[in-house]
Every structure is written in structure tokens, then in C-alpha cells.
């Protein structure tokens with residue numbers, strides 16, 4: 001069987017389920033969560049992919065954001081993958097830090113040992129997971145992508161690099177310029193190697209400067225986020241978007257921090273934003 005069910009819970013008339021499956025690209029068992037709104041019982045529905053941040057699994061957004069209420073109203077499925085490959089045979093940061101290795105795959109395809117055999121999160125999110133979701137569930141091939149922090153970086157870079165696959169992009173507190181911040185430099189050095197020429201392929205600011213795509217993008221950033229200045233660098237994304245006149249709606253939200261309390265405060269706006277492009 002391709003999918004092994006881990007849990008099934010009714011929420012707002014739809015079904016939240018977790019599954020394990022064998023990932024060919026990551027060469028390990030991967031878990032994901034899917035929320036199917038009530039409409040999926042009778043018709044195919046579009047999908048919003050949610051990419052989570054450092055230390056997260058498929059569970060954080062489903063348990064903390066309240067995303068299901070509006071997804072049920074709008075008829076949008078939510079798919080939340082894990083943030084890295086996992087298993088006793090999967091390499092981790094030798095120091096077992098929270099910002100590299102397990103729980104911190106950064107949505108790139110690793111080229112460096114010992115990470116290359118399993119850390120192929122970019123291909124997993126772009127190709128393998130959507131193919132599985134579209135084969136196994138009552139969903140259309142109409143997709144949008146969103147995420148938080150490391151997952152915001154993943155959503156923006158994957159959306160920009162695959163403009164024909166996604167209708168819209170959004171992010172909360174994204175790591176905007178990983179090639180120039182400590183989290184990104186540590187991860188890219190480990191996964192992609194010391195030669196920085198390949199790093200720009202996974203940097204939102206660099207990608208936005210060279211793309212001709214104009215996928216609508218919404219970014220929310222809390223002004224009281226402790227990571228803002230050193231790790232997230234939202235101003236760099238704003239500057240890059242201005243250069244290209246990219247259709248970015250950037251909202252600096254006074255008083256909000258980096259947590260899921262912030263996400264839960266604005267997740268409804270993000271779903272309604274994506275619905276404009278997912279549901280015609």
C-alpha cells in the first residue's frame with residue numbers, strides 16, 4: 001500500500017488525516033498531514049501546501065494555527081509535509097542543533113555527504129508529494145504554497161522557481177535572504193557545500209531579482225519578532241521586489257512575534273488571499 005494511515009480526526013465537517021509513505025527521493029519514510037474540507041466528499045478541491053519552520057513536523061500548523069475553519073468554508077485542502085527526512089539511518093547535525101539536520105531540511109536538494117542520500121526536500125515538495133496527493137485524494141492540480149520562517153523561505157523559493165505549478169505564494173516571517181543570515185549560511189554550507197555559487201538558487205531575494213514570473217505574493221511579518229533583524233531580513237525582500245516591481249504585498253504587523261499566535265491571527269487572510277487564485 002502506498003499510504004499508511006496514522007490518524008483520522010473530524011474537524012469543521014472535514015477530515016484531518018496523517019499518513020506515512022515511503023519517499024523515493026528522500027529514501028526514507030515520510031509523514032504528512034492533509035486536511036480535506038467537507039466539499040472534498042463530493043468534488044475535487046484545490047490544495048494549499050504549507051511548509052513549516054525549524055523544529056516543526058506536519059503537526060504544528062494543524063494543531064496551532066486554526067487553519068481548518070476557513071479551509072472548510074472555502075473548500076481548500078491543506079497539505080503539511082514534515083520539515084526534513086527522518087529515521088535512524090538519516091544523517092543529523094553532529095551537534096544535534098535545532099537549525100540544521102533533522103527538522104531543518106531547508107527545502108533544498110542536498111549535494112553534500114552525508115546529507116545527499118536523504119535530504120532532497122526540494123524535489124519532495126515540488127514533485128513527489130503533489131504527485132502522491134493528486135493520485136490518492138479528491139483534489140485538483142490547482143495548487144498554492146505558503147509557509148512560516150524556514151517554511152516561508154521554502155514557499156517563496158519553490159513558488160518563484162515553479163511559477164507554472166502554483167497560483168499564489170504567501171509566507172509568515174520568511175527567512176528572506178538565507179545566503180546572508182546565520183541560519184541560511186549554516187544550512188547551505190552543510191547541504192550545498194562551501195562553494196556559494198549554487199546557494200543563490202535557493203534565495204528568495206536573488207530569485208525575485210531574476211524572475212519574470214509575477215505570481216501574487218502576500219507576506220506578513222511581525223515587528224516584535226526576535227529573529228527579524230538577524231535571520232529574516234524582510235527589508236531585503238522588499239528591496240528586491242521593488243527593483244523588479246514584483247506584485248508583493250508586505251504587511252509589517254505591529255507587536256506580533258515569531259510564534260503560531262501570530263500565524264493564527266492572520267491565517268484567515270492568507271487563505272482568503274489564496275482562494276482568489278485557487279477558486280475561479
Ligand SMILES: N[C@@H](CCC(=O)N[C@@H](CSC=O)C(=O)NCC(=O)O)C(=O)O
Nearest residue numbers: 053054055056060098148149150151260
Ligand atoms: N528552538 C529555537 C527556535 C525554534 C522556533 O522558533 N521554531 C519556529 C520556526 S523558526 C524558523 O523556521 C517554530 O515554528 N516553532 C514551532 C512552534 O510550534 O512554535 C528556540 O527554541 O528558540
